[in-house]
Amino acid sequence: MLTKRIIPCLDIKNGRTVKGINFVDLRDAGDPVELAEIYAKTGADELVFLDISATEERRRTLADLVLRVAEKVNIPFTVGGGISSVEDVDILLHNGADKVSINSSAVKNPQLINDLVAKFGSQCIVVAIDAKQIEGEWIVHLVGGKVPTALNLFTWAKEVEERGAGEILFTSMNHDGTKDGFANEALAKLSTELNIPIIASGGAGNMQHFTDTFIEGKADAALAASVFHFKEIEIKDLKEELKRNHIPVRL
Amino acid sequence: MKIVIIDYGAGNIQSIKFAFQRLGYEAVLSKDAEEIMAADKVIFPGVGEASSAMKKLRESKLDKIIPTLKQPVLGICLGMQLMCHSSEEGNTQGLGIFDVDVVKFSKDVKVPQIGWNQITNLKSDLFKNVKEKEHIYLVHSFYAPLCEETIAEAEYGLEYSAALKKNNFYGTQFHPEKSSEVGEQILRNFIEII
Numbered sequence: 449m450l451t452k453r454i455i456p457c458l459d460i461k462n463g464r465t466v467k468g469i470n471f472v473d474l475r476d477a478g479d480p481v482e483l484a485e486i487y488a489k490t491g492a493d494e495l496v497f498l499d500i501s502a503t504e505e506r507r508r509t510l511a512d513l514v515l516r517v518a519e520k521v522n523i524p525f526t527v528g529g530g531i532s533s534v535e536d537v538d539i540l541l542h543n544g545a546d547k548v549s550i551n552s553s554a555v556k557n558p559q560l561i562n563d564l565v566a567k568f569g570s571q572c573i574v575v576a577i578d579a580k581q582i583e584g585e586w587i588v589h590l591v592g593g594k595v596p597t598a599l600n601l602f603t604w605a606k607e608v609e610e611r612g613a614g615e616i617l618f619t620s621m622n623h624d625g626t627k628d629g630f631a632n633e634a635l636a637k638l639s640t641e642l643n644i645p646i647i648a649s650g651g652a653g654n655m656q657h658f659t660d661t662f663i664e665g666k667a668d669a670a671l672a673a674s675v676f677h678f679k680e681i682e683i684k685d686l687k688e689e690l691k692r693n694h695i696p697v698r699l
Numbered sequence: 700m701k702i703v704i705i706d707y708g709a710g711n712i713q714s715i716k717f718a719f720q721r722l723g724y725e726a727v728l729s730k731d732a733e734e735i736m737a738a739d740k741v742i743f744p745g746v747g748e749a750s751s752a753m754k755k756l757r758e759s760k761l762d763k764i765i766p767t768l769k770q771p772v773l774g775i776c777l778g779m780q781l782m783c784h785s786s787e788e789g790n791t792q793g794l795g796i797f798d799v800d801v802v803k804f805s806k807d808v809k810v811p812q813i814g815w816n817q818i819t820n821l822k823s824d825l826f827k828n829v830k831e832k833e834h835i836y837l838v839h840s841f842y843a844p845l846c847e848e849t850i851a852e853a854e855y856g857l858e859y860s861a862a863l864k865k866n867n868f869y870g871t872q873f874h875p876e877k878s879s880e881v882g883e884q885i886l887r888n889f890i891e892i893i
Contacts, residue, residue, distance in 0.1 A: 449816065449817060449854060450812060450814050450815070450816045450855055451814060451815045451816070451834065452814075453814050453815065488879065493814065493815055494814075515713070518713055518714050518717050519717045519720070520717075520721075522718065522721065522876070522877065522878075522879050522880070522882065522883060523836070523877060523878075523879055524836055524838075524874075524877045541711065542713065543713060544711065544713040544714045544717065546711065546714070546838075546877065566748075567747075568746075568747055569746060569747040569748050570811060570840065571746065571811050571813070571838040571839065571840070572746065572838075614811050614813065614838075615811075615813060643806060643809055643810060644809055644810065644811070645809050645811075645813050645814070668809065668813070668814070669814070698815040698834040
């Protein structure tokens with residue numbers, strides 16, 4: 449049976465993990481490769497690296513990082529952040545990334561989704577959508593949730609699927625950072641209306657939140673950062689708890 | 700031990716090369732027919748879309764070489780699918796090594812299937828020291844139905860082939876290079892006991 453996935457997300461700046469890493473057993477708390485190896489060994493199903501650098505050398509630094517991660521890590525990983533062209537994706541996949549995630553560039557140029565899918569296949573193209581609920585309506589936002597667009601979440605998600613994306617990573621800006629649980633109502637609607645996997649993101653605070661997002665939110669995978677980085681939740685404990693709640697997991 | 704990964708421009712080749720490196724083996728990338736024929740073990744990778752991958756294979760004339768190989772050959776993901784008789788994806792004629800037609804998952808399940816599923820009914824030394832129901836990582840929209848050449852099964856809306864074998868040819872729908880310790884055991888088996 450296909451299991452539900454648990455995905456730690458690492459924020460990367462200039463090839464280093466940014467913040468919120470509190471692993472006492474790390475030799476170098478800023479080294480994404482070392483952290484990724486630990487997550488791979490302790491039960492993570494997949495990893496996401498989100499690059500938030502804004503420098504000129506960003507592309508090369510990220511490509512180098514991908515190569516170093518691929519060398520050491522024996523589980524799949526996705527790379528996102530600032531990816532805006534077929535050439536960007538080509539080098540990242542060539543260096544060993546399993547999937548890439550695009551966000552703002554897809555909103556600005558939806559044809560990019562079709563172009564990437566035609567060249568690399570649906571299976572490696574994730575579209576990340578940040579949305580905020582404003583007066584009852586879910587509105588797609590850009591730049592980490594700062595800039596609203598005219599797009600409705602569900603309309604945009606449907607278009608993303610039709611253009612061939614293999615997966616959607618949905619972050620609720622209302623829930624992100626609150627540790628109050630995932631946006632399960634919106635997630636369930638996405639999961640029901642679409643026929644591609646949905647990754648839930650934003651709001652993880654405790655183990656019950658993961659159970660809820662898999663059952664009520666019908667999510668296929670759940671992504672979180674700080675609860676894992678600060679060891680508030682151990683992935684192994686989380687998976688045992690999910691298993692007790694009859695959610696299929698890889699243990 | 701010479702391991703050659705067929706490099707025809709349609710694969711996550713780096714990941715496979717690194718997976719062997721973690722096991723202590725150096726794998727070489729090649730599209731040279733003589734080098735491939737001289738290898739002890741051949742890996743046939745593939746990601747992306749079937750008809751364009753098959754086109755690349757034909758352009759490099761490797762479509763004629765691969766079915767004639769005598770040493771153990773392991774096709775991975777799309778590599779395995781291209782070793783089949785045909786694929787519904789892009790209406791593609793395959794290499795015809797495995798006598799089965801690859802078809803698309805129905806709309807009753809989410810497509811692509813992405814994630815960790817279990818392998819059962821294991822029937823080959825490829826799975827030595829691998830337990831029934833171990834988890835492996837898959838990403839795919841098309842599948843090979845169960846057939847006489849099935850050596851491992853997975854379930855996604857229906858039972859299908861997670862791995863195939865015919866004579867010296869092996870194929871896995873899953874990615875052993877991304878399947879943690881279980882995948883490493885399978886790759887080690889392919890190198891050391893097949």
